[in-house]
Amino acid sequence: MSQMKYDRFLNEISRRREPSLLRELFSLQVEAPEDAVFLMAGMPNPDTFPLVEGSLTLRDGRALTLSPKKMVDCLQYGPTPGYPPLLKQLKDLTQRLHEPPRWRDSDVVVTTGSQSGLFMAMEMMMSPNDYVLIEEPCYTGAISILAPYSPRYLPVNSDSEGMIPDSLKAALSRWRPKDAQDPLSDIPKFIYTIPTACNPTGAVTSEERRREIYKTACEYNLLILEDDPYYFLQFMDEEKFPSSYLRLDTEGRVLRFDSFSKIIASGLRVGWVTGPQPLIRKINLHKGASVISSASMSQVVVNELLEMWGDEGLRKHVREVRRFYHTQRDAMLLAAEKHLSGLCEWSVPAGGMFLWIKVGRISDTWSMVLERAMKKKVMVVPGQGFMTDSSSLCQYLRLSFSANTPLNMEKGLCGLAQLIREEIELQNSHQFLQKWG
Structure with a gap:
């Protein structure tokens, strides 16, 4: 396997970021002898912590107990990459689910939900006015991260089967593959995509398309930012899940973002990023300089829960969660068929939490939602929020x-x-007045 070079993907600030001496020394604590005396870090004395132990009750009635020793782990500073027992579980889970071809060259870092990982990765790479390949419609959180850089968006169209490979190639047509070798070229650095149950469309990118998109990424020397918080919420049997980009990654060009927000609890804010060691190392440096470490209590709770469940328990829980949202989707589709047929168009979401609908008989949904929807006691999100050009x-x-x-x-x-029927009438009356005065 060829060795990837990552300098082209890093911006000037990220290249200059250096490790914190204290964080580096702190990481040595894991390897130190048990009787070593630590006079390094300014860690609070556990005797001052107000919480000593605790217990959480699971839905099945079992208790998850945090012993005094575990409570100290909950309340003390932790290593920047993550709580070591949880890190090990996440590595095992990622390897089991995706079998990454470049696993020996990969690493994992715990993040505060997948959003913080995405933020650090984009901030590591973005420079003002960079070209950005981004799936459209697109997750609003990604647009919020990118917006301050005044990016030159190259929207890649998607449909009910996810990102369209031909649209990606069209977006790249102004460059040649060899331009990626030119340090002065303005060729994009990465493709951003939510390939599974995309927010907002609910589309799952097909296996065939993923392989074609990955091939294009290799051809143009692009990274793929695989934002996949809905991975477990695909409304199909697990054996039919399409391969993740991480599973397809034979060259070391995928950064994968996972989260427990959709399957355990969003408020715990536990996610993780998997990718090539040089890029994960840079994310760790950013994390250490910004938040020092993720919340220890959340990490310990998730780790203890995963320990209690084991692999089969986690699979059982995930199946139940998936079944619940599948039922919710079907209820939404029934209501849509009943009330929106003839007014709107939609594709059946293959996963996730959302139904993306087109109101074909009105030109724009913005004012309808923001100015008149409240009167009908219904709140939805206008589509502009998921577009690179919100105007x-x-x-x-x-x-x-x-x-x-x-x-x-x-x-x-x-x-x-x-509301839509009234909006159609209002639009028609405006058009009549404009035409006939």
């Missing part, structure tokens, strides 16, 4: 089925249908 007209809406009851979905879509 353009957009006919789309994102509806969430994750946290509502079927009854509320029925009520909400009934109100939305009324």
